[in-house]
Amino acid sequence: MKIAIIGGGAAGFFAAIQCQKVFPEYQVFLFEKTHKPLAKVRVSGGGRCNVTHQCKYVSELIKHYPRGGKRLKSVFSTFGVQDTIQWFNEKGVQLKTESDGRMFPISDDSKSIIDALWKGVKDVGVKVVLGQKVIKILPQKPGFELWANESLGVFDKLILATGGQGKKENYQWLRQLGISIKDPVPSLFTFNIREPKLNALMGIATKGMVKIPGISNVEKGDILITHWGLSGPVILRLSAWLAKELAKKKYHFNVLINWLPEIQQDQIKPLLAQNAHKKLKNNNVFELPNRLWYYLIQNTNIDLDHRWINLSKSSKNKLSNALSQDTYEVKGKTTFKEEFVTCGGVSLDQINLKTMESLVYPGLYFAGELLDIDGVTGGFNFQAAWSTGFIAGSLGERIEDK
Template sequence: MTKIVVIGAGAAGIFGAINIAAQNPEAEVIVLEKSSKLLSKVKISGGGRCNLTNVISEPKELIKNYPRGNKKLKKAFETFGTKSTIEWFESRGVKTKAEADGRMFPISDDSQTIIDCLLKECNKLGVQIKTKEGVKEIKPTAKGFIIHTNNSSYECDKILIATGGHNKIESFQWLEKLGHNISVPVPSLFTFNLPQSNITKLSGISVAEAEVKIAGTKLSYTGPLLITHWGLSGPAVLKLSAFGARILNEKNYEYSVIINWVGFKNETEVRNHLSKFQSENPKKKLFNSNPFDLPKRLWEYQLQECEIDEDLRWNNFSGKKLNKLVNNLIADLYEASGKTTFKEEFVTAGGVKLGDINMQTMESRKCPGVYFAGEVLDIDGITGGFNFQAAWTSSFLAANGITESLKTKKAS
């Protein structure tokens, strides 16, 4: 009997096992998981609701949300994209919904719905799942492979590796032994710590559309921004951290952040807007009138930072303090030191280099018969369901690749 082992019981591993078993009903499919938990990241994703994909369906637009691996994912998404994911789950009774920001969730707003669906499919197709089986070594043989775990050994014909991301290069040593090149893992999707800034007193305040830049680089992102008790978070920061993961790591997480709070492109636009507001509201106090629709506490904070008197009226506002306010509104500078991982949704940049992988079949070029899927590869997306989509897509392609390989073997 053909035996296929999947290493890792996360989204990519379980989805891969399901598709392998569905396409190869005569094969024995076994999933090995080093921990005692299944689909743990699915469980916590999206605050426990599971952000399983995104509404973006056009591959050339979809790949823009992947700081690493984007170009090589285009054809993959043409084969199995976001629409395919939605259809797969909905055909198995999981209704989905799109939210205003493009994220997609099960209509139940409960990640357990996704978990139950996946495990039900495993059960229906006879997929065996073994927990507390940490893989130590893979040895190629004349017939296939022997996998040594902390408890046992398994002989198999094909292997799908879907162990997820790791934060240390040492965790990839067993894959390096098989000849694979590893892109050193660094954190992605993290928030910015501002230990020396008073703005943290505004914890909880959010701005719907702010531009965040990293000084001295081309890195910038525009979107919702959240002030926290340790610094800055929100989609704009998280997405910027993903695109800047390697650069910020090289800087040892010591860098300057520039924020445009008001959306105007340059100083001239801000001055014109302020001038118009001044002429229309000459007698109003600055502290009582906000020309930019900023949160009240943030507007007051900016005025205080410019040492503006609380009784100052618009018709008396000019000079150096006006200049400073204009600068603070479009180029507010903060010194960041360190990072904070976003909740428990750990994502790394790094993993098995894509040059080692046939991206049409997900088979290793270094060790034929071994396939890869998910975050163990040097692929990562920003927030919004993109990492799960890469997991579904790569594991689906791997299942197809394994099936075609087995067919070819039989035919010969």
């Protein structure tokens, strides 16, 4: 039997290693269009590679996938976080967990992961073919003929792991086969806000509640003010969950921030009134970062040296609103350099998620970000690549049988 895996990224390598391990008698080929496979692994997590996320239960893990969600239950039950940790351990890579649950190699260097994956393909004898871009798949009876510049031959089974594609046109070769594709849009990005006074607060990290009126519910978490707008976990989470809605709005929408997520709105004025005779600049009762506190006061046209007791009713209302309903116009997005992914791709409707096999073409399997699966930031996207790669590479065999 000849098996072809197309795409030398995280999912493709994982699938190839598993396939050759489970079926040592097969010839397993891994085709990669560039001469630099695993390029994303190399740059991932700021060069440290956030391999996975410490999530004890599958029921918890699936909550981090805006696309995929509950449907990934069987995928992660077959190969989950603990399996990933063990897999890398067996290849000599220990993972460590950071306080927010993200897991990295203890070396803090993505090279450890790349070396482990290369060792994996070499140990089992996968034939890695670089510089071959597969442009056409011709289904045969049986098997699939692959074409790059010339025919690469006929393969009995095929695993597609070509990753997320920014452009709709890049899925055309799959659409031509009748594979259903959800249109791609970016996920995991930060919000552009052109407000020089806000931008001047760059570097401030604080807790907040963020809402996109008319689109989202309130999300609570860490916000980072940048020189171009807003970033931080809560913003990235919104960008992922609302990837499609925000694309429809062409990334032009309003965002509402409550800088006091732990305080009821009707408590704001009474709390400020407790120190009514203090200068406002010294009345930071909410313990906001000082620069942010000063900015919010001045942005409502109140002098820092004024006291709560002397403010007009309207000024009091304005300050209270600035603290709890600060509104900005977002115009555009910026790619989050640490991690960005594609929302959309091969529809899960046509796939048996127990095997990752196409329901349309028996013998054709899918893995990784090519699928309409994506997670929020934190190691979830690689986890999906490892899990789907492992299952696809098993070619429908019950793993425990092997």
